[in-house]
Amino acid sequence: MGMSSKSxxxxxxxxxxxxxxxxPHVKQAQREGKRSRAAFKLTEILDNEKHGLKIKRNSVxxxxxxxxxxxxxxxxxxxxxxxxxxxIDLLPLNPxxxxxxxQADFDSPAGQKALAEALKGRAxxxxxxxxxxxxxxxxxxxxxxxxxxxxxxxxxxRQYLRPDGDLLMKTFMGEGYDxxxxxxxxxxxxxxxxxxxxxxxxxxxxxxxxxxxxx
Numbered sequence: 001m002g003m004s005s006k007s008x009x010x011x012x013x014x015x016x017x018x019x020x021x022x023x024p025h026v027k028q029a030q031r032e033g034k035r036s037r038a039a040f041k042l043t044e045i046l047d048n049e050k051h052g053l054k055i056k057r058n059s060v061x062x063x064x065x066x067x068x069x070x071x072x073x074x075x076x077x078x079x080x081x082x083x084x085x086x087x088i089d090l091l092p093l094n095p096x097x098x099x100x101x102x103q104a105d106f107d108s109p110a111g112q113k114a115l116a117e118a119l120k121g122r123a124x125x126x127x128x129x130x131x132x133x134x135x136x137x138x139x140x141x142x143x144x145x146x147x148x149x150x151x152x153x154x155x156x157x158r159q160y161l162r163p164d165g166d167l168l169m170k171t172f173m174g175e176g177y178d179x180x181x182x183x184x185x186x187x188x189x190x191x192x193x194x195x196x197x198x199x200x201x202x203x204x205x206x207x208x209x210x211x212x213x214x215x
Contacts, residue, residue, distance in 0.1 A: 038130055039070040040198035045168065045207065046078065051194060053126075053166060053209060058082035060122050062115070062160065064106050064153055065131035067091040072099045075128070086118050107152055115160075123162035129153045129169040132205065140175060147176035150208075154180075157213070158187055167210040174204070184210055 045051055055061065055078040063072045066087030075085045076098035087093070088102040088111060095101065100118045104111035131153070133145035150171050157167045167188065171177065185191050188210035195206040 039074050041196045042071050042074050044196040044198055045194055052211060055079060059125040060084045061126045062124055063087040064129040065089055067093055069093050069096050071128060071130055072096050084122060106156060124160045125165050127157040127161060127167050132170055143172055143174040146172045147180050150180050154184060161213045165213045169208050170205055171208050172204045188213055
């Protein structure tokens with residue numbers, strides 16, 4: 001939902017800016033015209049067969065909190081013209097070819113109505129989320145906010161995923177994680193932790209992949 005993994009004050013520090021500017025994935029994203037370096041996290045996960053997350057050409061994918069749209073851009077390449085990618089975020093986004101964009105809270109009645117209209121009765125094969133909270137600097141507070149976003153994402157996936165569908169979401173290791181992972185395991189046959197190489201080593205983020213949804 002347009003949320004950032006760095007606080008506003010952190011983003012203004014010269015040290016952070018220098019690390020960001022020198023990041024090889026940032027430079028590569030700029031060279032290739034990507035909306036952000038986050039695109040490489042997704043493509044690395046999708047292109048690595050050992051993770052078992054394969055998107056078919058006619059898949060229906062929902063990208064929660066999609067701003068600035070880097071994941072939606074990549075997803076559209078995987079699903080092709082036969083598929084459907086819906087990106088939803090509170091923030092406005094520039095149009096993305098092959099992607100239906102919704103500016104709304106995905107957990108609100110308005111957002112749910114817009115999603116239903118965009119889906120036109122099609123079942124959802126995959127829900128993805130690269131959302132993270134605006135960081136406060138308080139580790140416990142930030143962790144609880146992250147788990148809260150994870151819980152919202154899981155609730156959404158339980159509403160929309162078809163049987164045997166998949167879920168991919170960002171999370172942090174810390175307070176509340178173990179309990180959330182157990183809850184996730186009640187709805188998916190297989191759970192996997194993934195730390196892409198494109199994810200900074202100094203970052204506490206990693207991704208949870210829930211395979212084969214069941215109710």
